[in-house]
Amino acid sequence: xxxxxxxxxxxKFLAAYELIGGASWKNxxxxxxxxxxxxxxxxxxxxLYNDMIISITGGEIIILPTGxxxxxxxxxxxxxxxxxxxxxGLSISGLPDGFLAAPNKHPVIQLDRDFSSANRFxxxxxxxxxxxxYGSEEMIQSLLNALIVLILRKLYDIFPxxxxxxxxxxxxxxxxxxxxxxxxxxxASVVFVSPYHLAHVYKEEMGISPIQYLIRFRIEEAKxxxxxxxxxxxxxxxxxxxxxxxxxxxxxxxxxGMPPGxxxxxxxxxxxxx
Numbered sequence: 001x002x003x004x005x006x007x008x009x010x011x012k013f014l015a016a017y018e019l020i021g022g023a024s025w026k027n028x029x030x031x032x033x034x035x036x037x038x039x040x041x042x043x044x045x046x047x048l049y050n051d052m053i054i055s056i057t058g059g060e061i062i063i064l065p066t067g068x069x070x071x072x073x074x075x076x077x078x079x080x081x082x083x084x085x086x087x088x089g090l091s092i093s094g095l096p097d098g099f100l101a102a103p104n105k106h107p108v109i110q111l112d113r114d115f116s117s118a119n120r121f122x123x124x125x126x127x128x129x130x131x132x133x134y135g136s137e138e139m140i141q142s143l144l145n146a147l148i149v150l151i152l153r154k155l156y157d158i159f160p161x162x163x164x165x166x167x168x169x170x171x172x173x174x175x176x177x178x179x180x181x182x183x184x185x186x187x188a189s190v191v192f193v194s195p196y197h198l199a200h201v202y203k204e205e206m207g208i209s210p211i212q213y214l215i216r217f218r219i220e221e222a223k224x225x226x227x228x229x230x231x232x233x234x235x236x237x238x239x240x241x242x243x244x245x246x247x248x249x250x251x252x253x254x255x256x257g258m259p260p261g262x263x264x265x266x267x268x269x270x271x272x273x274x
Contacts, residue, residue, distance in 0.1 A: 004156045005094050011035065011087035011148065013140050016122075016129040021079035025072045034086045035098045036064040037151070038072065039122040042194060043080035046073045054108060056080070059115050059197030061151065063107045066098025078196075083122040087144060092152075100148070101155050109154045112166060112201075116192045121147040166191045167205045170198065174214050178221065179241045184211055218242070219255045226264040233260050 014034060019025055021043075038047070042058040049062075049070040056062055056072075064070050066088075074080040091097050101107070111118050125143050128136045173190050174182070187210050188195040202210045218240040225236045237248035252260045 004152055005092050007090075007092055007148065007152075009089060009091035010141075010145050011090035013125070013129075013137075013144050014086040014088055016086075016126040017084040018082075018126060019072065019074075019084060020081045021074060025074075025084075033066055033088050033098060035066050035088065035090055035100070036068065036070070036084060036086050037100075037147075038062045038064065038082055038084045039118055040080060040082045041119060041122075042078075042082075042196065044075040044078045044196065045080040047071070048073065049107070056108060057194075057196045057200065059111050059194035061109045061111060061118065061154075063100050063109070063151070065100065065103070065107075066096070083126050085122065085125060085144070085147075090148070100151055105155070109151065110197060111154070111193065112197070113192050114150060114154065115194055115197065117150060118147070121150070166193060166198065167202050170202060170210055171206070171213065174210065174217060178214060178217050179239060181241065182214060184209075215251065215255065219252060222248075222252060222260065223256070223263065226260055233264075236260070 017025075019038075038056075038061065040056050040058050040060045040062070044055070044057045047054045047056055047062055047064075047070055049064060049068060054062065072080070072084075088098070090100070092100065095102065121143050125140050125147070128140045128143070169191050170187050173187065184195045184199060188198040191198065193201075199209055202208075202213075206213060208216070221240050222236050225231055225239065226233075229236070231239065233249070234245045237243070237245045240248075242248035242251070249259050252263070256263060258266070
């Protein structure tokens, strides 16, 4: 853990932009003293920055310091949505003016459990900027200052890495709620991260996606019930989260190589999962 640097001068908010599914977005012309931070709420894409191509995905923030020229390109299969904020005048001890992190530090932050907090900060700033009313300027400045603190905490590892905790919590939730109609978004909401970030972290640690783990866990439970209960196949399907018996038959055969009825009659408890 590194010591977090001091904020010598808080930034002055300039503007907020909402990016939703556009094929490409370039930063507008400025006087070269603006700093940008882009919060990727959902989707995937690339940021072309300083002769680099940086992959970005939901649940991340990318920091684009003073003088940066950049272009954000959205994936056509999974369009990006997010909020871009610009500000000027930030000064942090030990860093060039306008920089949140050292120039050689990777500019992408994975938010993990701080996704909801960041989402709220960016959303509130954007809404106050778009629908100005009494006190909006003061509200925006206060929210921006808090957002900068959150980003510095993430940059300088003030909190321990939460990837393992995310995976463990989701795995446990699946095992306790496999009989429910669960989606990737449902699982992501349990640990307060974006679906895209959860899928990336979970697969990196477990080797399979959360939904693949859910399916495997359900099928293992179905195999146990087929061998050790008198429940009908339809009842078993419903009990493990598949109200559609036909779909259960298809997924069971795909995973084990045989339909559930044949598995029950086979007496073979060691059919391998595919």
